[in-house]
Amino acid sequence: MTMPRTGIGIDVHAFAPEGEPRPLWLGGLLWEGERGLAGHSDADAVAHAAANALFSAAGLGDLGTHFGTDRPEYAGASGTTLLAEAATIVREAGFEIGNVAVQLIAQRPKFGPRRAESEALLSGIVGAPVSISAATTDHLGFTGRREGVAALATALVAPVR
């Protein structure tokens, strides 16, 4: 019997220092007027967690395995580009993708008003349903202090017969 496989992924990015402003990319969307996240790429923690979960489900390592920070071509890379490449790599390894679920943990931005937009964008990129939920930590911890954001994700894939 070919069993489906689950995967888990996480990503955390700190907000960029005040003196080094960056745009905020999260869930494939640009959040005008919000403080940006620091990273080698665009630091889209939602897209990165989704990609990590896909690689995990397929047993193919993680983002760093495929798009390491030692690779200059990925400096500034968009999370949607990395997520699209992750889905392609997983499919080329012989898996179909069932779904991806992402949980954003962040005090800001308020994700809910743009959740449907982000889900539609990322679902199109992955070629399977991507659902995104969000929660604050009631001002506790590094996300609560607005030092950064975290995202957790799960994915389901199945070997193609």
Ligand SMILES: Nc1ccn([C@@H]2O[C@H](COP(=O)(O)O)[C@@H](O)[C@H]2O)c(=O)n1
């Ligand atoms: N960055 C966030 C965090 C949360 N939400 C939404 O707010 C609601 C309440 O969140 P709590 O953490 O206070 O329980 C919840 O429905 C989240 O969807 C958000 O939109 N953006």
Ligand SMILES: C[C@@]1(CO)OP(=O)(O)OP(=O)(O)OC[C@H]1O
């Ligand atoms: C995406 C990559 C590569 O540009 O860099 P970052 O933007 O720093 O992101 P992270 O999720 O910490 O690590 C994965 C790296 O492969």
